[in-house]
Amino acid sequence: MSLKHAILGFLAIQPFSGYDLKKAFDASIQHFWPANQSQIYRTLHQIEADGLATLEIVPGEAQDHLDRKLYHLTETGLAELHHWLRTPRPLTDTREPLLMQVYFAGLITDAEILAVLRDHLAQTEALLAHYAMIHTGVKTGSASQFEPRLVFYTMLTLEYGLRAALAQRDWLQSAIDRITRADYTPLDPATLHPPVHHPLPGG
Amino acid sequence: MSLKHAILGFLAIQPFSGYDLKKAFDASIQHFWPANQSQIYRTLHQIEADGLATLEIVPGEAQDHLDRKLYHLTETGLAELHHWLRTPRPLTDTREPLLMQVYFAGLITDAEILAVLRDHLAQTEALLAHYAMIHTGVKTGSASQFEPRLVFYTMLTLEYGLRAALAQRDWLQSAIDRITRADYTPLDPATLHPPVHHPLPGG
DNA sequence: CTGTCCATGTAAGGCGTTACATGATTGT
DNA sequence: ACAATCATGTAACGCCTTACATGGACAG
Numbered sequence: 001m002s003l004k005h006a007i008l009g010f011l012a013i014q015p016f017s018g019y020d021l022k023k024a025f026d027a028s029i030q031h032f033w034p035a036n037q038s039q040i041y042r043t044l045h046q047i048e049a050d051g052l053a054t055l056e057i058v059p060g061e062a063q064d065h066l067d068r069k070l071y072h073l074t075e076t077g078l079a080e081l082h083h084w085l086r087t088p089r090p091l092t093d094t095r096e097p098l099l100m101q102v103y104f105a106g107l108i109t110d111a112e113i114l115a116v117l118r119d120h121l122a123q124t125e126a127l128l129a130h131y132a133m134i135h136t137g138v139k140t141g142s143a144s145q146f147e148p149r150l151v152f153y154t155m156l157t158l159e160y161g162l163r164a165a166l167a168q169r170d171w172l173q174s175a176i177d178r179i180t181r182a183d184y185t186p187l188d189p190a191t192l193h194p195p196v197h198h199p200l201p202g203g
Numbered sequence: 204m205s206l207k208h209a210i211l212g213f214l215a216i217q218p219f220s221g222y223d224l225k226k227a228f229d230a231s232i233q234h235f236w237p238a239n240q241s242q243i244y245r246t247l248h249q250i251e252a253d254g255l256a257t258l259e260i261v262p263g264e265a266q267d268h269l270d271r272k273l274y275h276l277t278e279t280g281l282a283e284l285h286h287w288l289r290t291p292r293p294l295t296d297t298r299e300p301l302l303m304q305v306y307f308a309g310l311i312t313d314a315e316i317l318a319v320l321r322d323h324l325a326q327t328e329a330l331l332a333h334y335a336m337i338h339t340g341v342k343t344g345s346a347s348q349f350e351p352r353l354v355f356y357t358m359l360t361l362e363y364g365l366r367a368a369l370a371q372r373d374w375l376q377s378a379i380d381r382i383t384r385a386d387y388t389p390l391d392p393a394t395l396h397p398p399v400h401h402p403l404p405g406g
Numbered sequence: 407c408t409g410t411c412c413a414t415g416t417a418a419g420g421c422g423t424t425a426c427a428t429g430a431t432t433g434t
Numbered sequence: 435a436c437a438a439t440c441a442t443g444t445a446a447c448g449c450c451t452t453a454c455a456t457g458g459a460c461a462g
Contacts, residue, residue, distance in 0.1 A: 017414090038416080038417095041415060041416095066413045066414050
């Protein structure tokens, strides 16, 4: 259901074609809601059928080009979007293949699970670097032309990804360290409950 | 594909029926791989058809009870599981409705998005309390009868959940604080790159 | 001359969710 | 009396992925 609301969110800013929506997804919310092309076209049809958007056909400029189909948000669509944005949702349940590998790691050797963990750590560090790039890009780039409040909310989603990736990196490093030392002793429960707060400046 | 390997993982420990597998899922890996009953039965059929497990029918004890169907892992199944456990996987892409709400929060009021964030924070804190309970339960409970190395790997998955929930809680608190103060200024990039390491003892 | 961009879609399949169905036994 | 437990499944639907299909324009 959320893909529909992501699309409504973009249409609330300006009219979009399916093609442009795909590019908008890839350029912005891809990290917390990837969407592929066929999914977007299908959902757009559904959105129009539900009366949440209307269709405007823009003829192709060159002689034999396909027409563009611009979707305009209706008032019903905007109302639906507003309602969705205000409604609290339950926690997402995540499926993490890596954790399954760790859970059953007793069946393989330490060296084997270490290789898997190190691979994941490298990927996580690449992701962190990628987030850092986006961050500096937003700050130096054209972001200042928008209202600070709007920029703030998009930056919040970036901070989320960053903090999640940092937590994952720390966990991986801790796990790799202990397995390398063959240190299988449990952690002190006092370090876990009550949990420690790690603030970033500004929070 | 991973549900199949979760089931193979359990079958590597002992034979299971669909019913018992459902209970095993709910009692252990539910937090990173929830599975429902019909999915488990369907996948078991497929696993048997693929020759990864064999079927033993155990007649119901009371007069008219259903027979239990016990699945035994074959050598092919064990080989497949081993291969899967050793293979690094790409990062999981997550879909987070909450982040979509934040991304488009410019369309609603601060009070409205605050309510959504506070609701999420309460849920995250409940989850943290739940993890803390599991943690003390494992430590005081029957865990010590198993090999420390096996206990260690299952505890690692719990630590992951804990660190992820802590990161989420910190992010939510930071966001709520700043929105309450109507402080939309961006964070200092130096605090993000290079990222700070927050060790837990033992890591 | 090969590939990428533009711009639209369809088809098939996998994975997950919800609801329905059976039917005796045990607990409140 | 009502619900939960035990134990198996089927049916239908929705979301997501991958691959296929069209066809001109333009760049290396």
